[in-house]
Amino acid sequence: MNGFFEHQYLSYKKNHLKNLLALANADGNMHPDEEKLLFKIGKRVGLKDRQIKNLLESEEKYIVAIPDNHNDKMNLLHDLLLMIYADGKVVKTELEFFEDTVIKFGLKKEMVAWLLQVFEENGIPPSSEDWAEIKKEAGLKFSLQ
Numbered sequence: 001m002n003g004f005f006e007h008q009y010l011s012y013k014k015n016h017l018k019n020l021l022a023l024a025n026a027d028g029n030m031h032p033d034e035e036k037l038l039f040k041i042g043k044r045v046g047l048k049d050r051q052i053k054n055l056l057e058s059e060e061k062y063i064v065a066i067p068d069n070h071n072d073k074m075n076l077l078h079d080l081l082l083m084i085y086a087d088g089k090v091v092k093t094e095l096e097f098f099e100d101t102v103i104k105f106g107l108k109k110e111m112v113a114w115l116l117q118v119f120e121e122n123g124i125p126p127s128s129e130d131w132a133e134i135k136k137e138a139g140l141k142f143s144l145q
Contacts, residue, residue: 013045015065017055019076019101022062023083026097030056031087041079064101070143073105074135078125081115085124090116111142
């Protein structure tokens with residue numbers, strides 16, 4: 001039984017990175033700073049370098065995998081925002097991807113502008129204490145359920 005849950009957790013970690021890859025490729029190219037960030041986040045979630053490299057080299061077209069709960073959704077949105085800012089340029093295709101993701105997550109579209117403002121005001125990225133508060137506030141303000 002342990003193997004099943006280990007496989008599920010590995011899939012969860014890979015899906016997190018695949019979501020970031022989908023955003024990184026939204027503008028048609030992967031900036032070296034975006035690739036560095038993917039490795040950093042991949043390691044943070046517990047993937048090995050070879051697993052991250054395999055995902056980067058894959059020809060698979062990634063689509064957004066929707067996390068099961070608010071906390072995981074917000075953590076993914078956090079990392080997507082880091083990816084948006086990684087190369088120092090916020091481009092329209094990345095913002096459109098982010099907006100589509102917010103909507104797919106069952107959150108109000110207005111959350112996009114709010115999160116961009118929060119990131120810019122609190123620093124990129126916000127501290128973990130600030131992010132915990134941001135997640136709570138986002139759930140109250142922008143949830144459609």
